[in-house]
Amino acid sequence: MIVTIERPTPFDRSVQWKLHHAYWAQRGVDAWKSGEVPHLSTSNYPTARQHAQLFRAVVADLRARGSLAEADTVWLLEGGCGNGKLAANFMHALELMDAPLAERTRYVISDYSDHNLDQVVALPHVAHWIERGLMIPARYDMADPQRVRLRGGGALTHALAFFMSSYVSCVLPMKHLQRRADGTWHELLVEVRADSDDPDLTADAFVAGLVADAARYNLLNDLELHFSWGEVDLDALFAHPSHAAIVRSIVADAAEATVGYPYGFFDFLRELQPLMLDGGVVLTNDYGSVGRERIEGRFERRPQVYGNSLAQDINFTVYDGLPPVLGWEVLRSTSELDSVHAAAVCAGGFGPAARAFFDTHYLRRRPADDLLDYVAAARAYLTKKEYARALRFFLRCVELDPYDPELRYRAGSAALDASLYAVAIEQLQRGHALDAQRGWDFDFQLGRAYCLAGDHDAALDWYRRSHARGEHPVTLTNMGVLHAYHGRHATAHACYTRALALDPHYERAHERLQSLKDLVWEAAVAGFADAPVLPKGTAPVAPAP
Ligand SMILES: C[S@@+](CC[C@H](N)C(=O)[O-])C[C@H]1O[C@@H](n2cnc3c(N)ncnc32)[C@H](O)[C@@H]1O
Secondary structure (H helix, E strand, O other), X not given: XXXXXXXXXXXXXXXXXXXXXXXXXXXXXXHHXXXXXXXXXXXXXXXXXXXXXXXXXXXXXXXXXXXXXXXXXXEXXXXXXXXXXXXXXXXXXXXXXXXXXXXXXXXXXXXXXXXXXXXXXXXXXXXXXXXXXXXXXEEEOOOOOOXXXXXXXXXXXXXXXXXXXXXXXXXXXXXEEEEOOOOOEEEEEEEEEEEOOOOOOOHHHHHHHHXXXXXOOOOHHHOEEEEEEEEEXXXXXXXXXXXXXXXXXXXXXXXXXXXXXXXXXXXXXXXXXXXXXXXXXXXXXEOEEOOHHHHEOOOOOOOEEEOOEEEOOEEHHHHHHHHHHHOOEEEEOOOOOOOOEEEEEEOOOOOHHHHHHHHHHHOXXXXXXXXXXXXXXXXXXXXXXXXXXXXXXXXXXXXXXXXXXXXXXXXXXXXXXXXXXXXXXXXXXXXXXXXOOOOOOHHHHHHHHHHHOOOHHHHHHHHHHHXXXXXXXXXXXXHHHHHHXXXXXXXXXXXXXXXXXXXXXXXXXXXXXXXXXXXXXXXXXXXXXXXXXXXXXXXOOOOOO
């Protein structure tokens, strides 16, 4: 039975957002671990390094402007920190680039989800910076921009030099608007229906059920959505009077246009200003498009679903509406090819260092995309079994992000497949040292690498460490092979029989056990060939009659 959960409602007020907020409140860092929510392009090391370089340029401009003195601490806030990777990579890059500035920086890492923040601060890559006092966790809802609640208690005491967020403007309230040739304005409405066996089900009870268990797989996709457009009065649509003027400025003279207008993020930008230093900069990174032709005409707009969260692509021409109406300066990326687009906003106007850096780096091909492309190329070559080529691409990735254990693991594994054992050992050893969370079984791969390189003692040592993580028939069999090779037959036997106890169908352990039996048998019967059928001294026996 199809039940109507919500009658046609403006998309930004849809009941789906209740589930979206409950998802973020309940899911925590598993959202990123499970791969439900993409984050690599916004949070990888090359992108964090680029933001750290921009931050450094902004600090130079603030000093030149007199907003900061040489020895001042410099405060930076990140909103919607996700799994904390961007924060950790940013501080790491800043420290390598300018250690004194890193020491003076206070990076406020924030999220509106307490649960997420609790988990993020415990992750080793974040805890390291918190222990050093350079990173400060805070609960921060960008829908309530002036209230930064530091986790240790208290509020923000210093004005901000820099604010940064990635993939967050796309989850703040947005209205999807359409201007038609007759001059009328329309907004996207959504009607929500669901399939239920319960004839007495009320919409409220249905929604309460979803919200109570918001991290459950694929809930949003179970809803039936019907979209339509409803006519609106643009001048009466928003609480703040600037929005109608900004929308008109974005659409300009396009006869017909369809645009996702991120009023939630623009309200945030306006209300954040009292917390910023004069000349302070807001940097936002998001997915979407940059070309004006992408808002011209009438077309459908639909949200994307990640886990049970909603996201809406941003056409970055919306930022072009801010300077004429609010007088702010905006720098934004202009290449449709970038996987993530950036906009930097400075209400008081940028200084020369930040403007020059943005023009030369953000407007060119971004190194974050190189990393994604090289990973994709390496994977493609792996599937074609072109291991040396795959390895070359993984090594380029490692150059771009030397601190990611996963890239080292992949490079080391490709080097093993390419029979380049010294390269494998180097990559795997370095990855092992970086993998504080022990997320990758470097121990096993190092066992393989040392074994193939002929160092059996080292190989056994690494296999034992892998075994200590958890028993596995392959590790046990590999250990058995080495013990058998060195004549420790009883230990080899124990390894194979344990492997078969774990997986009775593991063919290789069966084969190895059989070889061991053959070997032991051959050793036991060596010399038997010379033995007479009748041992010496046996008394002759008369043939049977
Ligand atoms: C799509 S994720 C992006 C995470 C991370 N920045 C990245 O690039 O991978 C959205 C993040 O913003 C947080 N978030 C959502 N709405 C928010 C709001 N109103 N204020 C602050 N954080 C919010 C979520 O909890 C989540 O961590």
